[in-house]
Ligand SMILES: Nc1ncnc2c1ncn2[C@@H]1O[C@H](COP(=O)(O)OP(=O)(O)OP(=O)(O)O)[C@@H](O)[C@H]1O
């Protein structure tokens with residue numbers, strides 16, 4: 001738009017009165033002065049203007065007295081100081097000998113307002129910047145501790161000079177999990193958390209999501225810090241769950257006048273952002289915990305656990321299987337699973353893996369595993385490891401070491417063989433018994449006849465005596481063998497222990513002679529005791545046999561019996577090799593033997609222990625390597 005100034009024809013101009021009248025009606029606060037700034041004329045608006053700024057017209061002119069008067073035709077702006085502080089802006093313009101003075105009412109006001117708005121905008125931008133940074137750093141926090149530290153930094157930046165306290169709780173139990181305080185907390189102010197009722201309502205927190213006893217809702221939040229003059233607070237709420245509270249307080253040392261309403265608005269914004277981050281951090285903490293717990297469970301489980309992926313590479317190899325094979329986790333992880341089994345087992349393993357990859361479980365299959373020192377046997381159950389989409393990701397095998405079981409099975413078979421040999425021996429002995437009875441009877445009668453013949457029969461009678469003695473020995477042996485091999489009837493009798501020991505020594509005659517050892521007896525007075533004789537015989541036969549086996553020719557076995565209170569005590573002591581300390585705790589285990597194949601089943605002492613315990617007695621051992629061993633049997637006497 002173009003403007004065109006129109007010059008009105010005014011040859012003489014208005015009269016002074018007309019001008020004055022016009023001047024009065026002008027709304028602009030205006031005054032006319034001479035070039036010395038002596039007031040000549042001013043309008044009502046000027047008087048009002050001065051009054052609005054706390055000045056009289058005269059005072060305004062005094063304020064202008066020092067001002068520089070502009071050149072003819074020019075204009076300038078002058079600031080006049082106000083008594084209550086601040087300035088008022090006056091525009092001066094000169095035409096010849098007249099100077100006009102105009103007050104800048106509107107523009108000044110607007111400038112003030114602009115400054116306020118500008119300041120508010122700047123403050124808003126700063127707040128938003130801090131909140132943005134805070135959002136970023138809390139999202140990146142790896143733990144609750146890091147998160148609280150970030151929040152504390154943000155609060156400090158947003159609210160300089162204030163004291164504050166950040167408390168995070170467990171959403172389920174309400175228990176305090178983190179606390180950060182900037183300032184001196186009052187005694188007992190950590191717990192319970194106090195929430196403002198209006199804030200709870202605004203956040204739509206239900207009664208169920210407020211842990212009883214740990215969190216209190218009240219009309220007013222008590223001040224937490226020593227020497228606070230006031231404060232605001234904001235609960236941390238995400239998805240309807242309470243995760244904590246942030247309290248902001250004004251210490252008496254605070255320089256500026258606080259604006260609680262504004263502070264609360266910003267604090268709520270901050271709390272909303274932080275609450276979501278706390279919720280996420282807690283979820284991550286929980287997930288990490290569950291994951292670690294499961295890993296630990298797999299790792300420490302008392303079962304062999306092995307997982308292979310689709311490429312048949314080992315991805316889990318727990319401690320139990322590492323112990324069994326002697327290979328460390330580091331050695332095995334990433335290896336082909338076939339590496340763990342001997343070559344002749346590859347085909348079987350391949351078929352089990354193929355089944356697992358098809359999603360079929362194999363409940364029970366035995367496999368030999370390579371170990372650092374040889375091989376071990378394990379029994380596994382496999383199942384497929386699935387992805388969350390249900391696709392087969394690999395195969396998981398859980399098993400147990402059956403090496404010992406397999407060895408025990410072998411030994412049981414061996415023991416069973418021996419038992420059937422024993423039965424065979426008993427039946428053979430029985431068969432020998434009858435003809436031998438005849439041999440003994442006839443040789444006896446022939447001997448009597450030869451003896452009656454006097455010197456003529458002397459040579460025969462000597463031979464016949466040898467036949468008779470040998471025959472009697474065979475008979476005694478077969479009788480003993482039959483009674484020993486026959487399963488004993490559990491009939492309790494009153495037993496003379498010393499006589500029973502003699503009988504046991506008799507059974508061992510063969511091993512005693514073979515080992516070239518001597519048996520010494522040192523019997524004390526003993527009353528009869530209740531026992532199953534055949535079983536008790538077996539106890540001492542086993543102990544004496546073991547003693548003979550442990551000794552070199554010339555060794556000695558002592559059998560000592562004594563009465564000690566209500567017990568009969570029998571010691572079987574030898575001068576043998578003694579027992580290795582590491583073996584001492586194992587000798588009573590079934591099948592534990594240090595004897596070479598075919599010389600011992602390792603059942604002897606376990607049978608002894610069982611029988612002694614069945615009689616209400618106790619068995620103990622004392623051994624010194626290279627010096628000898630003493631087994632002590634304590635049996636209760638009859639009441
Ligand atoms: N008197 C002993 N002196 C030294 N070692 C002994 C003695 N008695 C037992 N032992 C040790 O204890 C082991 C177990 O004994 P146990 O009588 O149970 O089995 P075994 O004698 O080896 O076989 P079995 O008795 O079944 O024929 C023996 O192999 C031996 O090492």
Ligand SMILES: [Mg+2]
Nearest residue numbers: 542546604605
């Ligand atoms: Mg034995």
